[in-house]
Amino acid sequence: MTPETPKFWTLPPGDGRAGPRSRALFTAAQSLIPGGVNSPVRAFRSVGGDPPYIRAAHGAHLLTEDGVTLIDYVGSWGPAILGHAHPAVIEAVTRAAQDGLSFGACAAGEVEFAELLCRVVPALRGGLVRLVSSGTEATMSALRLARGFTGRTKIVKADGGYHGHADMLLVAAGSGAATLGIPGSGGVPEATVHDTLTVPFNDAEAFARVLAENPGQVAAIIIEPVAGNMGCVPPQPGYLQRLRELCSEHGTLLILDEVMTGFRVAFGGAHARYGVTPDLVCLGKIVGGGMPCGAYGGRRDIMQQIAPLGPVYQAGTLSGNPLAVAAGLATLGLLEREDPYAQLEAASAALVDGIAARAARHGVPMVGNRVGAMFTGFFRAGEVHNYDDAKGSDLAAFGRFHGEMLARGVYLAPSQFEAAFLSTAHDAGVIEHTLQAADEALAIVARHA
Numbered sequence: 001m002t003p004e005t006p007k008f009w010t011l012p013p014g015d016g017r018a019g020p021r022s023r024a025l026f027t028a029a030q031s032l033i034p035g036g037v038n039s040p041v042r043a044f045r046s047v048g049g050d051p052p053y054i055r056a057a058h059g060a061h062l063l064t065e066d067g068v069t070l071i072d073y074v075g076s077w078g079p080a081i082l083g084h085a086h087p088a089v090i091e092a093v094t095r096a097a098q099d100g101l102s103f104g105a106c107a108a109g110e111v112e113f114a115e116l117l118c119r120v121v122p123a124l125r126g127g128l129v130r131l132v133s134s135g136t137e138a139t140m141s142a143l144r145l146a147r148g149f150t151g152r153t154k155i156v157k158a159d160g161g162y163h164g165h166a167d168m169l170l171v172a173a174g175s176g177a178a179t180l181g182i183p184g185s186g187g188v189p190e191a192t193v194h195d196t197l198t199v200p201f202n203d204a205e206a207f208a209r210v211l212a213e214n215p216g217q218v219a220a221i222i223i224e225p226v227a228g229n230m231g232c233v234p235p236q237p238g239y240l241q242r243l244r245e246l247c248s249e250h251g252t253l254l255i256l257d258e259v260m261t262g263f264r265v266a267f268g269g270a271h272a273r274y275g276v277t278p279d280l281v282c283l284g285k286i287v288g289g290g291m292p293c294g295a296y297g298g299r300r301d302i303m304q305q306i307a308p309l310g311p312v313y314q315a316g317t318l319s320g321n322p323l324a325v326a327a328g329l330a331t332l333g334l335l336e337r338e339d340p341y342a343q344l345e346a347a348s349a350a351l352v353d354g355i356a357a358r359a360a361r362h363g364v365p366m367v368g369n370r371v372g373a374m375f376t377g378f379f380r381a382g383e384v385h386n387y388d389d390a391k392g393s394d395l396a397a398f399g400r401f402h403g404e405m406l407a408r409g410v411y412l413a414p415s416q417f418e419a420a421f422l423s424t425a426h427d428a429g430v431i432e433h434t435l436q437a438a439d440e441a442l443a444i445v446a447r448h449a
């Protein structure tokens, strides 16, 4: 990029629908990679059209392989809370890379990172934490640990909750599985999911019934404290507290899956925001600052069951690798020092309220759910408190809105059952462009209703 070339993130957003180069790349990809993608939701199957290929990302913006600048509300599915390519994060990773990419051995950064996590995440205070390389590894390991610690086999999850793709969790999964209409998944033996029970999100008494019907058999319930994989669905007042009470009464572990909400809805996570301390917490996305990183941890007496201390095995070649640790330390350090959460809350409220007001003006039924800087506009009337409510959305209207927004340079998650994410780089100009695009897109949706 020569000095006089304008930086792509300073250019006005353009039509982000796949151009010739993205289409050519996607055609090639489909002959090499299942569906042409390395993660199903990226295939745009629930919204139609080919996905634009992304060449670069900076702040609130993406640059496509067809040379178009877009405003990004996917944020790599959550990690980019500071905007893409934050200079301090890039510098930290670049510096670490000079000294090698992965040692597979103990390194000082792991200690510094664990100290930070155990200081700022309430559930980790006084406990132990283990780094892994993805959210799936974090939740899978936490559930194995819960079964090992309690000696029980049943686990409970929310219908429409998504916790990664470990076999035992792919029942009534949200996110990609929900989007693709796969109630569970092929290849998962019945025996594997026999002990996985699902309850509606925001229905603590349904969980109470499961506990009563399976006395002494439920090892854990794993819950997204703010659901993000059925779209954004906040916990109803008292819901999380009631789960905490029920788990304590029945010797069942409360596992909060904060892979998405950790450091997204509050510094430390949703459990810091809502004041409910789980027995174990799972982290991912933001804690790696965009690099492959996850973590799980909590009560010391439970975590001491993990190898090499105890009988529950879990391992990982790249766990705690220096680059992921460097990115995580830089990201969480900036979040702690700058405390952008009030700013994120205000920007997110302005955006969601603005879009909802425009939907109302155009007569398009829309429910705007938001917690901090994660949100979803459900194309339906009424309220959305669980997955059944979310499934009542008009998916055709969502698909049309998605395409019209992309055509106006706004890149939204290609699924009604996903959350959108704002970053500290989404300034007033970005919000204004987004609201203008939404006004035009909603007018078109209204005409096709």
Ligand code: KE4
Pocket (backbone or CB within 6 Å): 039, 040, 041, 042, 077, 134, 135, 136, 137, 139, 162, 163, 164, 165, 175, 176, 224, 228, 229, 257, 258, 259, 260, 284, 285, 418
């Ligand atoms: P990963 O294995 O994808 O790092 O994390 C799995 C996971 C666990 N828990 C929650 C609450 C999550 O949201 C996720 C992954 N989220 C999806 C998007 N909703 C990742 C995007 C994708 O699957 O491509």
